[in-house]
Amino acid sequence: MKYPVLFIAVLLIMAALIAGCTQQASTQQQTTSVSQGVIKVGVIASLTGPASNVGTSMWQSAQVAADKINANGGVTLKDGSKAQLNLVVGDDESTATGGQKAATKLITDDKVDILVGGYSSAVTSAYEQTIADNKIPFIVTGASSPIITHRTDGIDTSYIFHHCPTTDTYGHYTTTFIDQVIRPAVNKKLNASNDRPFRLALLYQNTAFGKGIQTAVNDTITKNQLNIVLVSQQSYTMGDSDFRTQLTAIKAANPDALYLGAFPNEGAPAITQARRDIGLNTIFLSPENNDNAQFYKDLGQYGEGSIIESRFSPYTAPTGPVTDDQAAFKQAYFAKFGTYPDMMGASTYDGVFIAAKAIGNAGTTDKAAVKQALVNLNMPQVIEAMKNQTISFSPDFRESGFDLWMEQLAFNQTLGEPRPSIVWPDNLKTTDFVLPSWYTAGSA
Amino acid sequence: MDNLGIFLQIMFWGLYAGCIYILLATGLNLIFGVMKIVNFAHGEFLMIGAYITATIFFLTGINPYVIILLSMLVLIGIGAVVERLCFRPILGTGKLNEIFLSIGLIYIFQNGAAMIWGDAWQSVRSPYGGIEVPVGPLSIPLDYIIIIVFTAMILVALYLFLRKTRTGMEMRATSQNRKGAMLVGIDVERIDIISFGLGCALAAAAGTLWVVSGQVFNPYMGSIPAVKAFAIIIIGGLGSIPGAIIGGLLMGIAENGAAFLLGGIWKDAVSFIILIVVLVIRPTGLFGEKGE
Numbered sequence: 001m002k003y004p005v006l007f008i009a010v011l012l013i014m015a016a017l018i019a020g021c022t023q024q025a026s027t028q029q030q031t032t033s034v035s036q037g038v039i040k041v042g043v044i045a046s047l048t049g050p051a052s053n054v055g056t057s058m059w060q061s062a063q064v065a066a067d068k069i070n071a072n073g074g075v076t077l078k079d080g081s082k083a084q085l086n087l088v089v090g091d092d093e094s095t096a097t098g099g100q101k102a103a104t105k106l107i108t109d110d111k112v113d114i115l116v117g118g119y120s121s122a123v124t125s126a127y128e129q130t131i132a133d134n135k136i137p138f139i140v141t142g143a144s145s146p147i148i149t150h151r152t153d154g155i156d157t158s159y160i161f162h163h164c165p166t167t168d169t170y171g172h173y174t175t176t177f178i179d180q181v182i183r184p185a186v187n188k189k190l191n192a193s194n195d196r197p198f199r200l201a202l203l204y205q206n207t208a209f210g211k212g213i214q215t216a217v218n219d220t221i222t223k224n225q226l227n228i229v230l231v232s233q234q235s236y237t238m239g240d241s242d243f244r245t246q247l248t249a250i251k252a253a254n255p256d257a258l259y260l261g262a263f264p265n266e267g268a269p270a271i272t273q274a275r276r277d278i279g280l281n282t283i284f285l286s287p288e289n290n291d292n293a294q295f296y297k298d299l300g301q302y303g304e305g306s307i308i309e310s311r312f313s314p315y316t317a318p319t320g321p322v323t324d325d326q327a328a329f330k331q332a333y334f335a336k337f338g339t340y341p342d343m344m345g346a347s348t349y350d351g352v353f354i355a356a357k358a359i360g361n362a363g364t365t366d367k368a369a370v371k372q373a374l375v376n377l378n379m380p381q382v383i384e385a386m387k388n389q390t391i392s393f394s395p396d397f398r399e400s401g402f403d404l405w406m407e408q409l410a411f412n413q414t415l416g417e418p419r420p421s422i423v424w425p426d427n428l429k430t431t432d433f434v435l436p437s438w439y440t441a442g443s444a
Numbered sequence: 445m446d447n448l449g450i451f452l453q454i455m456f457w458g459l460y461a462g463c464i465y466i467l468l469a470t471g472l473n474l475i476f477g478v479m480k481i482v483n484f485a486h487g488e489f490l491m492i493g494a495y496i497t498a499t500i501f502f503l504t505g506i507n508p509y510v511i512i513l514l515s516m517l518v519l520i521g522i523g524a525v526v527e528r529l530c531f532r533p534i535l536g537t538g539k540l541n542e543i544f545l546s547i548g549l550i551y552i553f554q555n556g557a558a559m560i561w562g563d564a565w566q567s568v569r570s571p572y573g574g575i576e577v578p579v580g581p582l583s584i585p586l587d588y589i590i591i592i593v594f595t596a597m598i599l600v601a602l603y604l605f606l607r608k609t610r611t612g613m614e615m616r617a618t619s620q621n622r623k624g625a626m627l628v629g630i631d632v633e634r635i636d637i638i639s640f641g642l643g644c645a646l647a648a649a650a651g652t653l654w655v656v657s658g659q660v661f662n663p664y665m666g667s668i669p670a671v672k673a674f675a676i677i678i679i680g681g682l683g684s685i686p687g688a689i690i691g692g693l694l695m696g697i698a699e700n701g702a703a704f705l706l707g708g709i710w711k712d713a714v715s716f717i718i719l720i721v722v723l724v725i726r727p728t729g730l731f732g733e734k735g736e
Contacts, residue, residue: 268567
């Protein structure tokens with residue numbers, strides 16, 4: 001009996017050691033404390049599990065931001081001394097329980113001064129109670145449900161600051177784009193009058209994120225009395241990669257376009273399966289978290305004509321004040337990691353700058369003072385285009401305001417992947433939206 | 445598409461999903477039938493099979509349907525090593541040891557794969573993407589026809605192996621009565637290795653077909669399919685290969701039917717509703733026998 005027990009014990013230890021390898025490598029930087037002139041910034045990201053692709057970009061972007069801040073001398077505190085940023089990562093493992101463990105570890109073991117990051121609304125909202133209990137400032141840069149700062153269950157979110165457009169914001173924005181750009185184009189193609197109702201279908205993840213998009217689309221249509229009818233609303237479980245049945249149901253409803261409330265690892269196979277297996281030759285619209293290098297790679301030729309709502313892209317940028325800063329960030333990121341950052345990486349990069357600015361303004365790492373500095377924050381935009389080119393948080397729900405845009409993808413034969421161009425709004429667009437030649441409009 | 449067309453299309457997607465489940469569950473049942481061990485890490489062999497196929501495809505550009513054979517061969521080897529080093533020492537020492545061992549293996553394989561291949565989602569393009577075959581009122585992508593044909597061929601080959609070869613007959617004998625098999629001179633440890641390797645090879649085939657059908661994969665992809673494979677072998681009857689085939693088909697069709705009629709969130713739940721119903725009506729599973 002001794003032998004198998006010993007053997008299993010060795011196996012379990014090996015598993016734990018291997019599991020710890022990545023974590024160890026990622027947390028090498030955590031060797032000093034606040035008293036040594038160092039500000040500890042905790043970064044919560046999904047380094048493992050289904051969202052690891054986005055989470056890795058968030059963590060690596062935070063490192064690029066910290067490198068830049070530290071290279072410029074660090075953060076000036078109240079007594080005139082300079083402090084360097086020291087990042088400590090917590091892997092939420094793409095799960096709610098993993099998120100709780102990561103937040104607790106960063107706060108109680110690593111004793112970080114401020115938190116940045118958080119991906120997936122379902123995961124992030126699971127550890128908001130821990131944030132409230134410890135009263136630590138947390139700049140959320142990757143979870144987009146409004147629930148993050150709009151909780152109605154009594155959990156105090158006053159230390160949480162949301163630097164990421166909510167599903168309300170971009171659901172509304174995308175529906176407006178459909179009404180103002182795609183609907184007229186389809187009517188023109190069909191020689192139909194403006195009275196023809198636009199037939200929109202939804203395929204959404206059955207989580208706070210996906211349902212948030214569904215709610216935003218429904219609310220926008222109702223409140224603005226748009227001439228859009230939702231012909232099919234299909235859901236799926238987070239992490240699914242077989243959507244053929246839902247897509248068959250959607251095709252049977254004859255939509256003019258399909259809006260996917262999906263993560264990149266779900267959206268890419270959904271669009272591929274729709275075009276390749278189901279023959280659903282329509283316009284696919286994806287939310288901003290899909291503007292990710294892997295998404296383009298996975299889509300291949302099937303991405304042609306698709307639309308992504310965006311605020312940061314690995315492959316394009318709006319002309320204006322942020323163009324050069326975004327290019328510099330992408331270059332620094334590529335030089336360090338050999339890949340390109342995604343959108344949640346960009347907002348996390350911003351998030352580290354916001355954390356540094358708030359601590360600098362407070363002149364201390366005292367958590368209540370830093371929270372107040374975030375409430376009063378009014379700083380120039382960093383790399384993401386913000387409303388009035390300024391980062392500040394709304395007084396009611398502590399949300400920052402972004403300038404968004406819509407991209408359309410065109411297949412690049414040489415690269416074997418699609419590439420985006422901005423098609424809306426008019427002040428940012430580089431080309432016009434077009435209906436692909438293979439596009440088939442829906443019918444009642 | 446009319447209602448009949450939609451119904452047939454949903455049935456077809458169920459058949460496709462069933463093929464993946466059948467291969468995974470048949471492999472699991474083969475191992476359980478012979479060795480009577482519970483291996484929760486079986487989904488990890490599907491994941492490794494997917495990665496081996498994808499890696500060879502990315503490096504060489506060889507048709508992934510050809511790589512399936514290579515992937516199965518590699519998994520026979522990996523399975524044999526795992527059986528010899530991990531499961532054989534604990535055979536007969538209690539189910540708890542098997543459960544903890546297989547849970548440990550899940551972590552080792554998942555993290556090992558993440559270290560080798562990274563943990564980002566990946567996908568593979570089939571060389572037959574865009575080719576469709578008219579089947580009655582449906583227009584079916586060629587890939588799914590190939591997947592169904594491959595599954596059928598693998599199952600026929602397994603049937604012939606078990607029925608017509610000496611080793612196959614020894615496996616069946618060991619499955620029916622391990623002590624009896626030992627008494628008549630069968631080397632049951634050799635049979636264990638072969639059974640485990642074959643079970644892993646079937647999981648590798650499932651992984652390859654998963655990859656070429658356009659589904660994304662990462663090191664953590666095996667857990668859910670493994671849980672479903674367990675539900676299938678319990679529905680079909682522990683140790684029964686016909687049970688695994690019928691159970692896999694039932695699961696695939698029920699899941700897709702539920703996703704269409706009730707919504708996508710019921711897709712996973714319906715598998716376990718069927719499991720509960722089958723266990724209440726027939727505790728030994730559809731094809732199980734008392735005492736198994």
